[in-house]
Amino acid sequence: MKNHPLFVIFLLTIVCNIQAQISLFDNTIIHEIKISSTDSNLWQNLTDDYNNGIASDNIPYRSVTIEIDGFIMSSVGIRQKGVSSNTTVSTTKKPLKLNFGKFVDGQKYDGVKKINLGNGVGDPAIIKDKLAYNMLRYHGIPSPRVSHAKVYIQGQYWGTYALIEQIDKRYLKRxxxxxxxxxxxxxxxxxxxxxxxxxxxxxxxxxxxxxxxxxxxxxxxxxxxxxxxxxxxxxxxxxxxxxxxxxxxxxxxxxxxxxxxxxxxxxxxxxxxxxxxxxxxxxxxxxxxxxxxxxxxxxxxxxxxxxxxxxxxxxxxxxxxxxxxxxxxxxxxxxxxxxxxxxxxxxxxxxxLIDDDWGSTNxxxxxxxxxxxxxxxxxxxxxxxxxxxxxxxxxxxxxxxxxxxxxxxQNHTCNPIIQSINVKDVVINEFMTSNDDGSQWVDQDNENEDWIELYNNTNFDINLTNYFLSNDNSFLHKWEFPENTIIQANSYLIIWPDKDVHQVGLHPQFKLDKDEGKLFLTHLDGSLIDAVEWDTEIAKNTSMSRFPNGTGDFQNIAVTFNAENSTLLSIKDSFTKLPFKIFPNPAKNQLNIKFKVLPISTSISIIDITGRQVYSSEIQNRALKIDISKFKSGLYIANVTNETTNFSYKLIIK
Incomplete structure (x- = not known):
């Protein structure tokens, strides 16, 4: 069979592009970026574009083919950038900017549209951006991610660069x-x-x-x-x-x-x-x-x-x-x-990482x-x-x-930072990544949002000042608990990762991914208190729960919002086997609960939307009256449990 050159090129492109994109900001490796073009005067043209456009801040992009760690992308924009980092350099190792979506609408690599290639002016190890952004993230400040790459242009090694994330809409979304x-x-x-x-x-x-x-x-x-x-x-x-x-x-x-x-x-x-x-x-x-x-x-x-x-x-x-x-x-x-x-x-x-790959006099x-x-x-x-x-x-x-x-x-005294808890004293105990409209699990604004349940395994209240939740291992201190947030002894705390930062309560600026994701609970000093990772889709209105409660591995069992995880029946079955009425709803001064048949060891607890328990009692009779006259107006959850079942009921108190 006679090979057709165009077919061979097309086939090679397919083979290369079915490879997975390696994370651009994996800083455990030196990445390789190979830039090629049919323009034999590419570098001179890029230099002319810079010299002609820098004064008016209008430097055009040129279209090139990029290969990043073996993954090939065509029609990627490239131009020189910088001011002193460009003009003070005696070699051709100029700072660059890549725009993956400049000529192909929506084209991105590893979720980013643009990347800056820093050449290391004033920074021999090309590490200062990375070190500073690391320090900022450590103290809860969003900052660009940084890694390093060996860059080749038209087959020639051009030097080692820092890859610096661009601040743009994708950065804002993250x-x-x-x-x-x-x-x-x-x-x-x-x-x-x-x-x-x-x-x-x-x-x-x-x-x-x-x-x-x-x-x-x-x-x-x-x-x-x-x-x-x-x-x-x-x-x-x-x-x-x-x-x-x-x-x-x-x-x-x-x-x-x-x-x-x-x-x-x-x-x-x-x-x-x-x-x-x-x-x-x-x-x-x-x-x-x-x-x-x-x-x-x-x-x-x-x-x-x-x-x-x-x-x-x-x-x-x-x-x-x-x-x-x-x-x-x-x-x-x-x-x-x-x-x-x-x-x-x-x-x-x-x-x-970089000393063996430095090489060129460039x-x-x-x-x-x-x-x-x-x-x-x-x-x-x-x-x-x-x-x-x-x-x-x-x-x-x-x-x-x-x-x-x-x-x-300045007559200011530095007080030592004390971490008050040990690993697994507080755990990520249950979480739901897809809380469908109309479900019973709602936040204080009566909205169905994803939620995370923490559990305090200890016998003492814990202050979560200087603790953080994150869905991003490159930014572990992404969302900080408000100062003096308390999780009570042997109790639960609900967080709503819905990006509704303007709402009252615990609302991080991130959401959970139902298909795959990570969650981290950390302290300001960098200690990891708990973490969980999932890589398969979690169905709507189902949760992943630690079983046994507070200590076990995560399992897909019945939802037990703000209550002990157990091998319970589904809520539908619970209602069938434990029929009762709670009325009126909304309620004002008194809440009534009536059972047709009262199972043994039945109890009720009422929690407010922050997860704080405001009432609990063993139920001794088929009819129970609860004085709620001193409860603040708002949304509450009533948890009715016995030895085999659990039922969560949404209440509105006026």
């Missing part, structure tokens, strides 16, 4: 309650001072909802920062801005000397107005010039940023409550986040430079600032000591 809000990128040097209501006076670009072009929330935010009176400032800013998130970002930025940010140069951040909370989030960006500190401590920021006049920082830290929280966050970061015990293994693992730092930048006392930046800085490990040690001294000088 990290926030909604992705349909307005996203602004700071495109210049800006101190957020008041420049009036004309949006052209601000160097920001609206990157979502461009047709509506609604800047009202942005103008409101800047107006509050500048023009709200001292008496009203705290309340006004809290109404429009996630202040607590910003305090954490500010603490980390100052700790790691982030000069190329709002702190000093007024650069590198996004603002996102999330519609459900109706507040603006500060999204940090571009950390390749962080962790810089001279041998004698030059380049250090004062912990109050007093040397740089930035109105947002000045006014926020002038509020005593916020200044105290900010210093507390600094204390936390120094105790559990920016510490050698946590960060050294990450630095060592990366060095082991990498403008040597392997020795990389080692010095991590392990040495000093290293010299010959790409950008022509300065000598401390190695990363020495920076972490020395900077922490200086900041701790500065905190003490």
């Amino acid at each position: 990290n926030f309650a909604t992705d349909n809000g307005n996203l602004w990128k700071n495109k210049g040097n800006n101190d957020l001072s008041w420049q009036g209501t004309d949006i052209n006076n601000y160097p920001f670009e609206l990157q979502t909802n461009e047709e509506e072009n609604n800047w009202s929330k942005f103008i409101e935010f800047v107006n509050v920062i500048n023009n709200s009176s001292d008496a009203d400032f705290k309340n006004d800013l809290e109404n429009v801005f996630h202040v607590d998130e910003y305090l954490r970002i500010l603490a980390i930025d100052l700790l790691i000397n982030n000069s190329d940010s709002y702190l000093e140069r007024g650069r590198n951040w996004y603002l996102y107005h999330e519609p459900k909370s109706n507040k603006i989030h500060w999204l940090p960006w571009d950390y390749n010039l962080t962790f810089n500190r001279g041998e004698d401590g030059d380049n250090d920021f004062d912990i109050l940023n007093s040397e740089n006049e930035k109105i947002l920082i000045d006014r926020v830290l002038a509020v005593p409550e916020w200044k105290g929280k900010y210093l507390n966050y600094m204390c936390e970061i120094l105790q559990i986040n920016m510490i050698r015990e946590r960060l050294d293994p990450e630095l060592d693992a990366l060095l082991d 990498n403008f730092f040597t392997v020795t430079d990389i080692d010095n930048a991590i392990n040495g006392n000093t290293w010299t930046d010959n790409t950008f600032q022509e300065k000598t800085y401390q190695g990363l490990k020495k920076f972490i040690t020395d900077r922490a000591e200086v900041v701790q001294t500065n905190i003490t000088a």
Whole structure:
């Protein structure tokens, strides 16, 4: 048989593309990205496009074929990017941007549309972005994911790059309650001072909802920062801005000397107005010039940023409550986040990963430079600032000591972070990933949402301050329990992962996937308290439950919302074998329960929508009257149980 060249090419493409996409942000491996084009002058054309378009911020993409870890994608957009990271480089190892969906609508790789390829200017090991974003996520701040890749262009090895996730709608969907809000990128040097209501006076670009072009929330935010009176400032800013998130970002930025940010140069951040909370989030960006500190401590920021006049920082830290929280966050970061015990293994693992794959002279730092930048006392930046800085490990040690001294000088005491529970003291006990409309399991707004049930295996109440739930192993501290959330001894707590962050109660900004997913319960110090993973579809209105309750493996047994997991009959069977009436419903002052036949050992408990038990009793007679006159109005669940059955009944108390 004579092979037809086009058929062979087509067949090879099919074979390559039936391979699964390897996770782009798997940082246990060095990825390989091979860029090819029929354009023999591809690189020169990319360079010309950059030089001609950088001044007007209009650099066009060119279409190329990309192979990522063996997976081939055609018609992918590529262009050069950056400013100083591009113009100060003496080799062709320029920063790049890939746009998988530029020429093919909807085309993505591993769920992302765009990826940034950082070339390591000012960062020999190309690790500073990864390290900073890791620290931010550790303290509950959404941040881009980072991995590393060897890049080839037209068959030639181009160098090792950092792969940095783009902040766009896909990023917003993964990290926030909604992705349909307005996203602004700071495109210049800006101190957020008041420049009036004309949006052209601000160097920001609206990157979502461009047709509506609604800047009202942005103008409101800047107006509050500048023009709200001292008496009203705290309340006004809290109404429009996630202040607590910003305090954490500010603490980390100052700790790691982030000069190329709002702190000093007024650069590198996004603002996102999330519609459900109706507040603006500060999204940090571009950390390749962080962790810089001279041998004698030059380049250090004062912990109050007093040397740089930035109105947002000045006014926020002038509020005593916020200044105290900010210093507390600094204390936390120094105790559990920016510490050698946590960060050294990450630095060592990366060095082991990339030193054997460095190779080409196109990498403008040597392997020795990389080692010095991590392990040495000093290293010299010959790409950008022509300065000598401390190695990363020495920076972490020395900077922490200086900041701790500065905190003490503020007459602030750092209290130790204490983890109050052990592994499996509190467990993920039951969860439902598809709660269909009309079911009996509803939240406080009478909505059928997915739910997670925690159980306290101990005989004492547990405060869940500094504990987190997440569905993402790259962001374990995704949703933090509100301060002083209590799960009572040997009791249950219901969480509604529905992205309804604006509602009262426990509503994380993520949802559960019925087909496959993960759940993690962790502490701020990084301890894993409990976790569960599933890889098969969970049917509607069914749950996965630990059996025996609180200790066993997960099984698909009868739903026992906010009650003990057992080998119970279905709710339908329970109703048949345990007939009773609860009335009236809605009820106001008194609730009545009547049984035709009362099984032995029957009891009732009533819980409110937060999972707190407000009433419990053994049922001795076929008729029971319950005084509910002191119950608050709202939705409640009555659990009626005996030795073999369990029935959950929805109540409304007026």
